[in-house]
Amino acid sequence: MSIYNYVTLASMLLMALLILVQTRGASLGAGLGSSGEVNTERRGTDKTIYQLTIITAIVFVMSILLGIIR
Secondary structure, eight states, rough: OOOHHHHHHHHHHHHHHHHHOOOOOOOOHTTTTOOOOOOOOOOOHHHHHHHHHHHHHHHHHHHHHHHHHH
C-alpha cells in the first residue's frame, strides 16, 4: 500500500467524524432543506470544526487525485 492510500483512509475517517460532530441543522427539517435557525454565523468550536472539515475534504480529494496520477 502506498502513502496515498493511508492518507486517503485517515482523511476519510477524520472527515466522517468531523461531519458527525457538527451540531448545526441537526433537525429533520434541515435535512430536507428548511432549517428553522435564524443565526447563520458560525462561532467558536463550531467554526473550527467546520474549517477542519473543509481542510480534511481537500486533503481527501488531493490524496485520491495524487494516488490516481502515480
